[in-house]
Amino acid sequence: MHSLEISRLKIWDSRTGSVIVPDSSFRVEQGKCLAIVGESGSGKSLTCRAIMRLNPASLQQSGHIELNGINLEELSDKEMRQFRGKHLCMIMQNGMRAFDPSRPVGAHLLKTLAVHYPWSRSDAIAKLKAALASVGLKDPDKVLKSYPYQLSGGMLQRTMIALALVLEPDVIIADEPTTALDAITQYEVVEQFIALRSRLGGMMIFVSHDLGIVKRIADDVLVMKDGHIIERGKTSDVLAEAKHPYTRYLVSSKLALSRHFTELMGGEAVVEG
Amino acid sequence: MGGYILRRIAVALPLLIVISFLAFVLNQLSPMDPAEVVLHAQGVPTITEELIAETRAELGMDRPFLIQYFDWLISSFQLDFGSSYVTGKPVWSLLGPALLNTLKLTLVSSAFIILFSIVMGVVCALREGGWLDLSVRGFSFLLTSLPAYWLAALMVWYFSVKLDLLPTSGMDSISSYILPVAVIVIGYAGIYFRMIRSSMLSNLNEDYVLYGRACGLSETSVIMYVLRNSLQVAVSVFGLAIPVILGSTVVVENIFAWPGLGTLTVNSILGRDFPIIQAYVLVLAAAFVLFNTASDIINAAFNPKLRKEF
Numbered sequence A: 001m002h003s004l005e006i007s008r009l010k011i012w013d014s015r016t017g018s019v020i021v022p023d024s025s026f027r028v029e030q031g032k033c034l035a036i037v038g039e040s041g042s043g044k045s046l047t048c049r050a051i052m053r054l055n056p057a058s059l060q061q062s063g064h065i066e067l068n069g070i071n072l073e074e075l076s077d078k079e080m081r082q083f084r085g086k087h088l089c090m091i092m093q094n095g096m097r098a099f100d101p102s103r104p105v106g107a108h109l110l111k112t113l114a115v116h117y118p119w120s121r122s123d124a125i126a127k128l129k130a131a132l133a134s135v136g137l138k139d140p141d142k143v144l145k146s147y148p149y150q151l152s153g154g155m156l157q158r159t160m161i162a163l164a165l166v167l168e169p170d171v172i173i174a175d176e177p178t179t180a181l182d183a184i185t186q187y188e189v190v191e192q193f194i195a196l197r198s199r200l201g202g203m204m205i206f207v208s209h210d211l212g213i214v215k216r217i218a219d220d221v222l223v224m225k226d227g228h229i230i231e232r233g234k235t236s237d238v239l240a241e242a243k244h245p246y247t248r249y250l251v252s253s254k255l256a257l258s259r260h261f262t263e264l265m266g267g268e269a270v271v272e273g
Numbered sequence B: 001m002g003g004y005i006l007r008r009i010a011v012a013l014p015l016l017i018v019i020s021f022l023a024f025v026l027n028q029l030s031p032m033d034p035a036e037v038v039l040h041a042q043g044v045p046t047i048t049e050e051l052i053a054e055t056r057a058e059l060g061m062d063r064p065f066l067i068q069y070f071d072w073l074i075s076s077f078q079l080d081f082g083s084s085y086v087t088g089k090p091v092w093s094l095l096g097p098a099l100l101n102t103l104k105l106t107l108v109s110s111a112f113i114i115l116f117s118i119v120m121g122v123v124c125a126l127r128e129g130g131w132l133d134l135s136v137r138g139f140s141f142l143l144t145s146l147p148a149y150w151l152a153a154l155m156v157w158y159f160s161v162k163l164d165l166l167p168t169s170g171m172d173s174i175s176s177y178i179l180p181v182a183v184i185v186i187g188y189a190g191i192y193f194r195m196i197r198s199s200m201l202s203n204l205n206e207d208y209v210l211y212g213r214a215c216g217l218s219e220t221s222v223i224m225y226v227l228r229n230s231l232q233v234a235v236s237v238f239g240l241a242i243p244v245i246l247g248s249t250v251v252v253e254n255i256f257a258w259p260g261l262g263t264l265t266v267n268s269i270l271g272r273d274f275p276i277i278q279a280y281v282l283v284l285a286a287a288f289v290l291f292n293t294a295s296d297i298i299n300a301a302f303n304p305k306l307r308k309e310f
């Protein structure tokens, strides 16, 4: 019962009729993390947004998206809106652009909580502060009052994670949540994602280009290319013995890259393949 | 915020001084000798060299250039721009009422322009690509491309002559406003509506809109985010637009015989009435700087990031 099941998802552009994702089916079990990898333009983001029914109106979708036995396609717009945030939570790629630039970060966080929970404002603030502190932000008060431009990308990423912690959604969809960060911050944010998973115990979809990160966080992997799922399986299996030439190419280029990186860093293996 | 306002004003003042200097110099460069203009205007039959020299002394024009400039500048701050060469009346007694009339026309027109462009810009952006968006854009493009004098003539012919509904000229009652305001609004609303629309659209494509929706916020809340960010652009745009409209009423004022700055200035330019022209340039420049400064301050109030950048 506790699962997210996508079957026969098709996404096409209604203006040109071109099909971007022809026929995708996959499933995320309770407590599991599914990684989606694939080259730029392969349809990873559109798939994520299709689950949340947040693609632009010009893009149409068909198929079955079922969360814990509820067919999301059949929900009214209003019901779907109540689902977003509370049951399906998204974490964006670029924290710097994810918040309204002319309001303090806390305004958005409190507004989101007010939509989903009947808590008093002071309760909501207390919960947010606890969550912000738990993701390693030292001064939660200051974060709430800061404008997005006053915080770093890593801090904003943690802020989105903290909001997810308070919202306790069934599914977290993270679309390249570490791509915009430098290597060290990336490492720390991935740690926070791993912690988020174990604390919430829900489902997670994690889009990434970085097979090193995928290996650390994901149980299963989907490999996408030109809108098609070309390979799937347990993360360790797919990375160890990829069947599809494209996946082998991904893994080998990743290995080459990390070898190059290792050479640059002067020998010791810093990044595992 | 207080510091920001002070800094902003500290920048505006030197700018005004520079403009005033340019206005003064440009008129000095004119080939006509002001003394000659005055003598012509007084109807003096034979203009001799001595008479010109005498008049120049009377006007204070035999003094060093910089002294003349500073004298003029300091008096200007007290709204004393000297006397008209042609009529001999104090410049401010001509310019003041004309400025007031032009301001009335400008502010009424600007209010409608702002109202139309914001309403249409927002509605069209939210219905991007729909029939309303397409038709408003097409229609406004058509209207904006019509020359003001042609449009004015057409409207006078139709509403005043044919239907006899509205006055053709002057500034006697509320109904006198309708045609001039309509011509100005038609000329400008299309331009500014487009800016609001594209600013809305670029904000609608921002990540924060997607994240807001993904968090389950209502469409109204998300649109409020977008509005707040788009209207910042609007404040700057209109801060510059109002003085532009102020300066561009010349054509409309002349067609509708509106007793404003435009009419006064055109007559002054034809009559080489330098003190009025100088005062006009100064007043217009002051309006530009004033509105620009005001819009920056309003924007900084919206967006704290701007306060730091300055």
Ligand SMILES: Nc1ncnc2c1ncn2[C@@H]1O[C@H](COP(=O)(O)OP(=O)(O)OP(=O)(O)O)[C@@H](O)[C@H]1O
Residues within 6 Å of the ligand: A013, A020, A038, A039, A040, A041, A042, A043, A044, A045, A046, A047, A056, A058, A059
């Ligand atoms: N609004 C849209 N209308 C039409 N086509 C779109 C739209 N958005 C994206 N596409 C197309 O759909 C394809 C998939 O895009 P998507 O953003 O899902 O790729 P992605 O796998 O997330 O890539 P990246 O790794 O660069 O984020 C791309 O070819 C893109 O050009």
Ligand SMILES: [Mg+2]
Residues within 6 Å of the ligand: A044, A045, A046, A175
């Ligand atoms: Mg993407």
